[in-house]
Amino acid sequence: MVVGVLIFDGLAALDAIGPYEVLSRLPGADMRFLATESGPKRTETGHLSLVADYSLADVQAPEIVVVPGGFGTRRLLDDEELLSWIRSAHETSQWTTSVCTGSLLLGAAGILQGLRATSHWAALERLREFGAEPASERVVEEGKVMTAAGVSSGIDMALRLAARIAGEEVAKAIQLGIEYDPQPPFDSGSPAKAPPHLVELVRSVAEQREAEAAEKPLSP
Protein backbone atom coordinates (compact mmCIF):
# COMPACT_ATOMS: atom_id res chain seq x y z
CA MET A 1 0.00 0.00 0.00
CA VAL A 2 1.69 3.16 -1.22
CA VAL A 3 1.16 6.23 0.98
CA GLY A 4 2.23 9.35 -0.89
CA VAL A 5 3.10 12.26 1.39
CA LEU A 6 3.38 15.44 -0.67
CA ILE A 7 5.97 17.87 0.66
CA PHE A 8 7.25 21.27 -0.45
CA ASP A 9 9.28 24.22 0.77
CA GLY A 10 7.42 25.96 3.54
CA LEU A 11 5.63 22.94 4.95
CA ALA A 12 4.90 22.52 8.64
CA ALA A 13 6.92 19.44 9.63
CA LEU A 14 4.50 18.04 12.18
CA ASP A 15 1.66 18.15 9.62
CA ALA A 16 3.53 15.48 7.65
CA ILE A 17 5.28 13.63 10.48
CA GLY A 18 2.17 13.04 12.62
CA PRO A 19 0.48 10.95 9.89
CA TYR A 20 3.82 9.44 8.87
CA GLU A 21 4.52 8.13 12.37
CA VAL A 22 1.09 6.47 12.50
CA LEU A 23 0.64 5.23 8.92
CA SER A 24 4.21 3.91 8.57
CA ARG A 25 3.27 1.37 11.25
CA LEU A 26 0.43 -0.08 9.17
CA PRO A 27 1.27 -3.58 7.91
CA GLY A 28 2.57 -3.27 4.35
CA ALA A 29 2.76 0.53 4.35
CA ASP A 30 5.12 1.89 1.72
CA MET A 31 5.54 5.54 2.70
CA ARG A 32 6.82 7.77 -0.07
CA PHE A 33 7.69 11.41 0.50
CA LEU A 34 7.36 13.16 -2.82
CA ALA A 35 7.60 16.67 -4.23
CA THR A 36 7.50 18.45 -7.56
CA GLU A 37 11.22 17.83 -7.65
CA SER A 38 12.83 15.29 -5.34
CA GLY A 39 15.38 16.49 -2.80
CA PRO A 40 15.40 18.35 0.51
CA LYS A 41 12.43 20.60 1.31
CA ARG A 42 12.73 23.30 3.93
CA THR A 43 10.11 23.65 6.64
CA GLU A 44 8.22 26.92 7.13
CA THR A 45 10.47 27.98 10.00
CA GLY A 46 13.55 27.53 7.81
CA HIS A 47 15.14 25.35 10.49
CA LEU A 48 14.96 21.88 8.98
CA SER A 49 14.87 19.91 5.75
CA LEU A 50 12.85 16.78 5.12
CA VAL A 51 13.90 14.86 2.03
CA ALA A 52 11.49 13.99 -0.77
CA ASP A 53 12.90 10.72 -2.13
CA TYR A 54 10.48 10.86 -5.04
CA SER A 55 9.22 13.34 -7.61
CA LEU A 56 5.56 13.64 -8.59
CA ALA A 57 6.21 11.55 -11.68
CA ASP A 58 7.70 8.76 -9.56
CA VAL A 59 4.55 8.18 -7.55
CA GLN A 60 1.53 7.46 -9.72
CA ALA A 61 -1.73 6.27 -8.18
CA PRO A 62 -0.80 5.96 -4.49
CA GLU A 63 -3.51 4.24 -2.46
CA ILE A 64 -3.33 6.95 0.21
CA VAL A 65 -2.58 10.64 -0.42
CA VAL A 66 -1.47 12.86 2.47
CA VAL A 67 -1.17 16.61 1.88
CA PRO A 68 0.33 18.55 4.80
CA GLY A 69 0.05 22.31 5.26
CA GLY A 70 2.25 25.20 6.24
CA PHE A 71 2.59 28.73 4.95
CA GLY A 72 4.29 27.33 1.84
CA THR A 73 0.90 26.15 0.60
CA ARG A 74 -0.10 29.73 -0.29
CA ARG A 75 2.43 29.88 -3.11
CA LEU A 76 1.15 26.61 -4.54
CA LEU A 77 -2.52 27.43 -4.94
CA ASP A 78 -2.02 28.10 -8.65
CA ASP A 79 0.75 25.56 -9.26
CA GLU A 80 -0.98 23.60 -11.99
CA GLU A 81 1.61 20.79 -12.06
CA LEU A 82 1.16 20.09 -8.38
CA LEU A 83 -2.62 20.49 -8.41
CA SER A 84 -2.89 18.25 -11.42
CA TRP A 85 -0.94 15.53 -9.56
CA ILE A 86 -3.32 15.82 -6.60
CA ARG A 87 -6.35 15.66 -8.90
CA SER A 88 -5.02 12.65 -10.75
CA ALA A 89 -3.95 10.82 -7.58
CA HIS A 90 -7.39 11.47 -6.10
CA GLU A 91 -9.08 9.76 -9.04
CA THR A 92 -7.63 6.39 -8.09
CA SER A 93 -6.83 6.81 -4.38
CA GLN A 94 -8.55 4.88 -1.64
CA TRP A 95 -8.17 7.87 0.65
CA THR A 96 -7.23 11.48 -0.03
CA THR A 97 -6.28 13.35 3.12
CA SER A 98 -4.93 16.66 4.32
CA VAL A 99 -3.63 18.20 7.50
CA CYS A 100 -3.90 21.90 8.38
CA THR A 101 -3.76 24.17 5.32
CA GLY A 102 -3.06 21.16 3.13
CA SER A 103 -6.84 21.33 2.67
CA LEU A 104 -6.36 24.60 0.73
CA LEU A 105 -4.39 22.56 -1.82
CA LEU A 106 -7.12 19.91 -1.99
CA GLY A 107 -9.55 22.79 -2.45
CA ALA A 108 -7.49 24.43 -5.19
CA ALA A 109 -7.35 21.06 -6.95
CA GLY A 110 -11.16 21.10 -6.98
CA ILE A 111 -11.59 18.13 -4.69
CA LEU A 112 -13.55 19.83 -1.90
CA GLN A 113 -16.34 21.30 -4.03
CA GLY A 114 -19.57 20.80 -2.09
CA LEU A 115 -17.88 18.91 0.75
CA ARG A 116 -17.55 19.70 4.43
CA ALA A 117 -13.87 20.10 5.27
CA THR A 118 -11.55 21.45 7.93
CA SER A 119 -8.19 23.25 8.14
CA HIS A 120 -6.12 25.20 10.63
CA TRP A 121 -8.65 27.30 12.57
CA ALA A 122 -7.05 30.56 11.37
CA ALA A 123 -7.45 29.51 7.72
CA LEU A 124 -10.79 27.73 7.98
CA GLU A 125 -12.93 30.35 6.25
CA ARG A 126 -10.66 30.28 3.20
CA LEU A 127 -12.11 26.87 2.33
CA ARG A 128 -15.20 28.70 1.02
CA GLU A 129 -13.09 29.99 -1.90
CA PHE A 130 -12.98 26.42 -3.13
CA GLY A 131 -16.66 25.62 -2.71
CA ALA A 132 -16.16 23.72 0.53
CA GLU A 133 -18.18 24.11 3.70
CA PRO A 134 -15.81 24.90 6.59
CA ALA A 135 -16.35 22.61 9.59
CA SER A 136 -14.82 23.49 12.92
CA GLU A 137 -13.97 19.89 13.76
CA ARG A 138 -10.70 18.10 14.38
CA VAL A 139 -11.20 15.51 11.66
CA VAL A 140 -13.80 15.62 8.90
CA GLU A 141 -14.58 12.55 6.80
CA GLU A 142 -16.53 12.92 3.56
CA GLY A 143 -16.50 9.76 1.51
CA LYS A 144 -12.84 9.02 0.86
CA VAL A 145 -11.71 12.55 1.67
CA MET A 146 -10.44 13.11 5.20
CA THR A 147 -9.31 16.57 6.29
CA ALA A 148 -7.75 17.44 9.64
CA ALA A 149 -7.47 20.70 11.58
CA GLY A 150 -4.18 22.44 12.44
CA VAL A 151 -0.70 20.88 12.64
CA SER A 152 -0.97 18.34 15.48
CA SER A 153 -4.39 17.04 14.39
CA GLY A 154 -2.81 14.82 11.76
CA ILE A 155 -2.06 12.28 14.49
CA ASP A 156 -5.74 11.98 15.39
CA MET A 157 -6.69 11.82 11.72
CA ALA A 158 -4.15 9.13 10.93
CA LEU A 159 -5.31 6.93 13.80
CA ARG A 160 -8.86 7.17 12.49
CA LEU A 161 -7.61 6.37 8.99
CA ALA A 162 -5.54 3.44 10.31
CA ALA A 163 -8.71 2.03 11.85
CA ARG A 164 -10.61 2.41 8.56
CA ILE A 165 -7.82 0.68 6.66
CA ALA A 166 -6.68 -2.05 9.02
CA GLY A 167 -9.25 -2.19 11.82
CA GLU A 168 -9.48 -0.80 15.33
CA GLU A 169 -7.17 -3.39 16.89
CA VAL A 170 -4.31 -2.33 14.64
CA ALA A 171 -5.03 1.36 15.20
CA LYS A 172 -5.05 0.87 18.96
CA ALA A 173 -1.75 -1.05 18.80
CA ILE A 174 -0.24 1.84 16.82
CA GLN A 175 -1.54 4.34 19.38
CA LEU A 176 0.15 2.31 22.11
CA GLY A 177 3.34 2.00 20.05
CA ILE A 178 3.67 5.76 19.75
CA GLU A 179 2.46 6.14 23.36
CA TYR A 180 -0.18 8.61 22.27
CA ASP A 181 -1.75 9.34 25.63
CA PRO A 182 -1.75 13.12 25.35
CA GLN A 183 -1.42 15.20 28.50
CA PRO A 184 -1.04 18.80 27.38
CA PRO A 185 -0.04 21.00 30.31
CA PHE A 186 -2.59 23.63 29.28
CA ASP A 187 -6.02 23.58 27.66
CA SER A 188 -5.58 26.24 25.00
CA GLY A 189 -5.33 24.12 21.87
CA SER A 190 -8.37 25.51 20.08
CA PRO A 191 -9.84 28.99 19.66
CA ALA A 192 -12.88 27.85 21.65
CA LYS A 193 -10.70 27.07 24.65
CA ALA A 194 -7.83 29.59 24.54
CA PRO A 195 -8.15 33.06 26.08
CA PRO A 196 -9.52 35.50 23.45
CA HIS A 197 -6.44 37.75 23.56
CA LEU A 198 -4.24 34.77 22.62
CA VAL A 199 -6.59 33.86 19.79
CA GLU A 200 -6.22 37.40 18.44
CA LEU A 201 -2.45 37.31 18.91
CA VAL A 202 -1.99 34.01 17.08
CA ARG A 203 -4.40 35.09 14.34
CA SER A 204 -2.49 38.30 13.71
CA VAL A 205 0.86 36.49 13.61
CA ALA A 206 -0.65 34.00 11.15
CA GLU A 207 -1.97 36.80 8.95
CA GLN A 208 1.42 38.48 8.92
CA ARG A 209 3.21 35.25 8.03
CA GLU A 210 0.62 34.53 5.38
CA ALA A 211 1.24 37.92 3.77
CA GLU A 212 5.00 37.30 3.86
CA ALA A 213 4.58 33.82 2.38
CA ALA A 214 2.50 35.17 -0.50
CA GLU A 215 5.21 37.70 -1.32
CA LYS A 216 8.14 35.32 -1.41
CA PRO A 217 9.19 34.10 -4.84
CA LEU A 218 8.77 30.44 -5.65
CA SER A 219 12.48 29.82 -5.99
CA PRO A 220 15.07 31.07 -3.50
Add this chain to the structure above:
Amino acid sequence: MVVGVLIFDGLAALDAIGPYEVLSRLPGADMRFLATESGPKRTETGHLSLVADYSLADVQAPEIVVVPGGFGTRRLLDDEELLSWIRSAHETSQWTTSVCTGSLLLGAAGILQGLRATSHWAALERLREFGAEPASERVVEEGKVMTAAGVSSGIDMALRLAARIAGEEVAKAIQLGIEYDPQPPFDSGSPAKAPPHLVELVRSVAEQREAEAAEKPLSP
Protein backbone atom coordinates in the same frame (compact mmCIF):
# COMPACT_ATOMS: atom_id res chain seq x y z
CA MET B 1 18.81 30.65 22.06
CA VAL B 2 20.32 27.63 20.34
CA VAL B 3 18.27 24.44 20.52
CA GLY B 4 20.39 21.47 19.47
CA VAL B 5 18.34 18.51 18.26
CA LEU B 6 20.58 15.45 17.99
CA ILE B 7 19.59 13.10 15.19
CA PHE B 8 20.99 9.81 13.84
CA ASP B 9 20.11 6.93 11.56
CA GLY B 10 17.28 4.95 13.10
CA LEU B 11 15.57 7.80 14.92
CA ALA B 12 11.81 8.01 15.36
CA ALA B 13 10.84 11.13 13.43
CA LEU B 14 8.01 12.28 15.69
CA ASP B 15 10.35 12.15 18.72
CA ALA B 16 12.30 15.00 17.16
CA ILE B 17 9.53 16.79 15.28
CA GLY B 18 7.13 17.12 18.22
CA PRO B 19 9.60 19.26 20.23
CA TYR B 20 10.79 21.00 17.06
CA GLU B 21 7.29 22.15 16.14
CA VAL B 22 6.79 23.62 19.62
CA LEU B 23 10.25 25.00 20.42
CA SER B 24 10.82 26.53 16.97
CA ARG B 25 7.94 28.88 17.80
CA LEU B 26 9.71 30.29 20.87
CA PRO B 27 10.85 33.88 20.31
CA GLY B 28 14.52 33.80 19.31
CA ALA B 29 14.73 30.04 18.94
CA ASP B 30 17.62 28.94 16.72
CA MET B 31 16.87 25.27 16.06
CA ARG B 32 19.86 23.25 14.89
CA PHE B 33 19.55 19.64 13.81
CA LEU B 34 22.93 18.04 14.33
CA ALA B 35 24.53 14.62 14.03
CA THR B 36 27.95 13.00 14.32
CA GLU B 37 28.29 13.83 10.65
CA SER B 38 25.99 16.33 8.99
CA GLY B 39 23.72 15.14 6.19
CA PRO B 40 20.53 13.12 5.79
CA LYS B 41 19.62 10.69 8.56
CA ARG B 42 17.18 7.87 7.92
CA THR B 43 14.29 7.25 10.29
CA GLU B 44 13.82 3.87 11.95
CA THR B 45 11.19 2.78 9.44
CA GLY B 46 13.59 3.50 6.57
CA HIS B 47 10.93 5.64 4.88
CA LEU B 48 12.25 9.16 5.36
CA SER B 49 15.36 11.27 5.81
CA LEU B 50 15.66 14.32 8.04
CA VAL B 51 18.71 16.44 7.34
CA ALA B 52 21.26 17.32 10.00
CA ASP B 53 22.54 20.73 8.89
CA TYR B 54 25.26 20.61 11.51
CA SER B 55 27.85 18.19 12.86
CA LEU B 56 28.53 17.75 16.58
CA ALA B 57 31.56 20.03 16.29
CA ASP B 58 29.41 22.79 14.76
CA VAL B 59 27.13 23.10 17.77
CA GLN B 60 28.99 23.76 20.98
CA ALA B 61 27.15 24.70 24.15
CA PRO B 62 23.53 24.88 22.94
CA GLU B 63 21.20 26.34 25.55
CA ILE B 64 18.70 23.51 25.03
CA VAL B 65 19.59 19.92 24.15
CA VAL B 66 16.92 17.61 22.70
CA VAL B 67 17.74 13.91 22.26
CA PRO B 68 15.07 11.91 20.44
CA GLY B 69 14.80 8.12 20.49
CA GLY B 70 14.15 5.31 18.07
CA PHE B 71 15.65 1.87 17.65
CA GLY B 72 18.81 3.50 16.30
CA THR B 73 19.71 4.56 19.85
CA ARG B 74 20.70 0.98 20.74
CA ARG B 75 23.73 1.11 18.43
CA LEU B 76 24.86 4.38 19.98
CA LEU B 77 25.01 3.39 23.64
CA ASP B 78 28.77 2.93 23.43
CA ASP B 79 29.46 5.64 20.84
CA GLU B 80 31.93 7.65 22.88
CA GLU B 81 32.08 10.58 20.45
CA LEU B 82 28.32 11.07 20.63
CA LEU B 83 28.07 10.47 24.38
CA SER B 84 30.91 12.85 24.99
CA TRP B 85 29.10 15.57 23.04
CA ILE B 86 25.96 15.00 25.14
CA ARG B 87 28.00 15.13 28.36
CA SER B 88 29.78 18.29 27.34
CA ALA B 89 26.61 20.02 26.10
CA HIS B 90 24.90 19.11 29.36
CA GLU B 91 27.60 20.88 31.37
CA THR B 92 26.59 24.26 30.00
CA SER B 93 22.98 23.71 28.89
CA GLN B 94 20.01 25.40 30.47
CA TRP B 95 17.93 22.33 29.76
CA THR B 96 18.87 18.81 28.70
CA THR B 97 15.91 16.82 27.41
CA SER B 98 15.01 13.53 25.80
CA VAL B 99 12.02 11.91 24.16
CA CYS B 100 11.33 8.18 24.18
CA THR B 101 14.51 6.06 24.17
CA GLY B 102 16.59 9.21 23.82
CA SER B 103 16.76 8.86 27.61
CA LEU B 104 18.90 5.73 27.13
CA LEU B 105 21.49 7.99 25.48
CA LEU B 106 21.30 10.50 28.34
CA GLY B 107 21.73 7.52 30.66
CA ALA B 108 24.69 6.13 28.75
CA ALA B 109 26.28 9.58 28.95
CA GLY B 110 26.01 9.35 32.73
CA ILE B 111 23.52 12.17 33.10
CA LEU B 112 20.68 10.24 34.72
CA GLN B 113 22.65 8.73 37.62
CA GLY B 114 20.43 8.94 40.72
CA LEU B 115 17.64 10.76 38.87
CA ARG B 116 14.05 9.82 38.22
CA ALA B 117 13.52 9.59 34.46
CA THR B 118 11.14 8.22 31.85
CA SER B 119 11.30 6.60 28.41
CA HIS B 120 9.10 4.63 26.04
CA TRP B 121 7.06 2.30 28.29
CA ALA B 122 8.56 -0.79 26.63
CA ALA B 123 12.11 0.42 27.39
CA LEU B 124 11.50 2.01 30.78
CA GLU B 125 13.18 -0.64 32.92
CA ARG B 126 16.40 -0.29 30.91
CA LEU B 127 16.97 3.06 32.61
CA ARG B 128 18.13 1.15 35.71
CA GLU B 129 21.27 0.11 33.78
CA PHE B 130 22.31 3.75 33.96
CA GLY B 131 21.54 4.31 37.63
CA ALA B 132 18.26 6.09 36.95
CA GLU B 133 14.97 5.43 38.67
CA PRO B 134 12.32 4.64 36.04
CA ALA B 135 9.16 6.73 36.44
CA SER B 136 6.01 5.77 34.61
CA GLU B 137 5.05 9.37 33.86
CA ARG B 138 4.61 11.30 30.64
CA VAL B 139 7.15 13.98 31.49
CA VAL B 140 9.69 13.89 34.31
CA GLU B 141 11.55 17.00 35.39
CA GLU B 142 14.63 16.68 37.58
CA GLY B 143 16.50 19.95 37.88
CA LYS B 144 17.39 20.92 34.34
CA VAL B 145 16.87 17.40 32.98
CA MET B 146 13.50 16.74 31.39
CA THR B 147 12.70 13.30 30.00
CA ALA B 148 9.53 12.34 28.13
CA ALA B 149 7.80 9.01 27.53
CA GLY B 150 7.30 7.41 24.10
CA VAL B 151 7.31 9.15 20.69
CA SER B 152 4.30 11.52 20.84
CA SER B 153 5.05 12.68 24.41
CA GLY B 154 7.67 15.13 23.16
CA ILE B 155 4.87 17.56 22.30
CA ASP B 156 3.67 17.62 25.91
CA MET B 157 7.24 17.91 27.17
CA ALA B 158 8.09 20.77 24.84
CA LEU B 159 5.01 22.76 25.86
CA ARG B 160 6.05 22.40 29.49
CA LEU B 161 9.58 23.42 28.56
CA ALA B 162 8.29 26.39 26.55
CA ALA B 163 6.42 27.57 29.65
CA ARG B 164 9.55 27.24 31.80
CA ILE B 165 11.59 29.21 29.27
CA ALA B 166 9.17 31.88 28.07
CA GLY B 167 6.19 31.75 30.42
CA GLU B 168 2.74 30.17 30.26
CA GLU B 169 1.23 32.78 27.97
CA VAL B 170 3.76 32.00 25.26
CA ALA B 171 3.35 28.25 25.74
CA LYS B 172 -0.42 28.57 25.48
CA ALA B 173 -0.10 30.65 22.31
CA ILE B 174 2.14 27.96 20.83
CA GLN B 175 -0.37 25.26 21.77
CA LEU B 176 -3.06 27.25 19.96
CA GLY B 177 -0.77 27.82 16.99
CA ILE B 178 -0.24 24.09 16.50
CA GLU B 179 -3.90 23.48 17.37
CA TYR B 180 -2.91 20.92 19.97
CA ASP B 181 -6.33 19.97 21.22
CA PRO B 182 -5.86 16.20 21.07
CA GLN B 183 -8.86 14.01 20.36
CA PRO B 184 -7.52 10.49 19.90
CA PRO B 185 -10.24 8.19 18.55
CA PHE B 186 -9.28 5.48 21.06
CA ASP B 187 -7.92 5.42 24.58
CA SER B 188 -5.11 2.91 24.25
CA GLY B 189 -2.09 5.20 24.37
CA SER B 190 -0.47 3.74 27.48
CA PRO B 191 0.02 0.20 28.79
CA ALA B 192 -2.27 1.06 31.71
CA LYS B 193 -5.13 1.83 29.32
CA ALA B 194 -4.65 -0.51 26.36
CA PRO B 195 -6.04 -4.06 26.36
CA PRO B 196 -3.40 -6.46 27.83
CA HIS B 197 -3.14 -8.53 24.64
CA LEU B 198 -2.19 -5.40 22.68
CA VAL B 199 0.40 -4.47 25.29
CA GLU B 200 1.96 -7.91 24.86
CA LEU B 201 1.78 -7.64 21.07
CA VAL B 202 3.48 -4.24 20.94
CA ARG B 203 6.06 -5.31 23.51
CA SER B 204 7.01 -8.39 21.50
CA VAL B 205 7.28 -6.40 18.26
CA ALA B 206 9.48 -3.87 20.08
CA GLU B 207 11.72 -6.63 21.44
CA GLN B 208 12.09 -8.11 17.99
CA ARG B 209 12.96 -4.75 16.44
CA GLU B 210 15.36 -4.04 19.27
CA ALA B 211 17.18 -7.31 18.61
CA GLU B 212 17.36 -6.48 14.89
CA ALA B 213 18.61 -2.96 15.61
CA ALA B 214 21.38 -4.27 17.84
CA GLU B 215 22.57 -6.60 15.07
CA LYS B 216 22.75 -4.04 12.29
CA PRO B 217 26.17 -2.58 11.56
CA LEU B 218 26.71 1.10 12.29
CA SER B 219 27.32 1.99 8.66
CA PRO B 220 25.15 0.78 5.79
